Amino acid sequence: MSSVASASLKRSPLHEEHVRLGAKMTEFGGFEMPVQYQGIREEHLAVRNHCGLFDASHMGEIEILGHDRKAFVNYLLTNDVDRIEPGRTQYSLMCQDDGGVVDDLFVMDMGDRYLLVVNASNAETDFAWIRARAEGFRLRYSTPRVQPVGSESATPEDREVTVNDVSDQFALLALQGPRAEDVLGSVLGVSLSHLKYFQFEQFEFCGEHIVVSRTGYTGEDGFEILLPTALSPDLWRQLLELELDGKFVTPCGLGSRDSLRLEMGYSLYGHELSLEINPYEAGVGFAVRLDKGEFIGGPALSKIKASGPSRRAIALQLTERGVPRAGDRVSFNGKDIGYVTSGGYSPVLERGIAMALVDAQAASALGQTGQAAVSIEQRQRSLAAQVVKLPFVPSRVKR
């Protein structure tokens, strides 16, 4: 796996750091990224017990500027951007007309613009999608205002919505774990205790502005740091060189990023979410605000919510050894009810765990039976599992 280097794959600005650390590399979302350095379990437990550092520079960043940016973002996405203010991040979904999910993303209200942090694998299609929707939005909503003679208050530019792909300008690091605040605070020479979950702030690093956000994908306290690509190797190294109580930060790859998010039951696009899976099925209906006014997918989502989704996401924990994998079928009382969207091994529970998308009637039948037993069908064997509540492992994010 360490020789995946292919001319067609993009590289993170931290590529040299990964090579130097002896990472095993893999293809992900069109990028050559580290899957692990020392081992997935070790990296996973480092994040739960101390602190781990991830390179998430493969994620895409798209900025939306212009006078009508707020109305446009509310038309484009399912969550209500009116509910956040500058310095806040919001989880949202971009849906197509039938309610299928184009991508799930984070919206950062930067004051003068919105920054959307999107999945690497979707970054290009997202950008094209948003540009096309911006065209439609302009025609539909930006009725030219009558300009009073002598007034300079509204130029034609004001009515524009501008969409830029700025992915190449930014690196994204994620420092996650119970000691993340101490580590990052020491390196930046600032206190971060006032920063709340889903809040971000600008700090100075090497004389430039970087954005520090109290967010993450692990269920631990921690930060995501958005910074100019050229600065990222410096920050990466300084974070790894900082010794705290005789311990160092552990560099972590995509393997532990996945096992950590699975223990939390967080969705991963292409698994829990896709064009064929709507937000109510996936259990992310909290990110859909039907009351906010017109938006893409709104009418379809409204209908789905009213009639109830036909499938539901459930969480499964094995009651025997084994590791469920995405695509495994799930059966209940001998009947096929759906499939595993993500499966893996929980280093904390020391058990196989899975998220599955199953028939909604079966899901409610399962819900009524308490410790309902299902089986996960693999080619060689059938694994016994029970339905559990999410998260699999208690979240320790700083609310």
Added chain:
Amino acid sequence: MSNIPEELRYAETHEWVKVDGKRALVGISDHAQEELGDVVALYLPDVGKQVSKGDKLAEIDSMKTSDVIYAPVSGTVVEVNSAVDETPEIVNEDPYGKGWLVVIEMSSPGEVDDLMTAAQYAEVAKGDS
């Protein structure tokens, strides 16, 4: 570079064999455990199971993947390492020692000569890493 002991013989599918008369001690190579990553479960055959060279011998789950372990020689499984059932990570920690998997009593010991030497296996390991 992974550890490839001189005294063992190797299959292309990354199993190793240590021969003692008609008994063949079998495990997976250091290279194989590195590629698999954290081993979390093994499914070993029952004692008494008859296998032919190339048959499925066992299965292995790591955090990132599931894989099949093939019989490097033909014969009867006469011992299995129950320690790897309880602590599968010893396959990562000590693939040529405590992490052994089974003992096969060989029906045709001559098959060992068809397995690779350490030098030959080193080329295979280099090729796919």
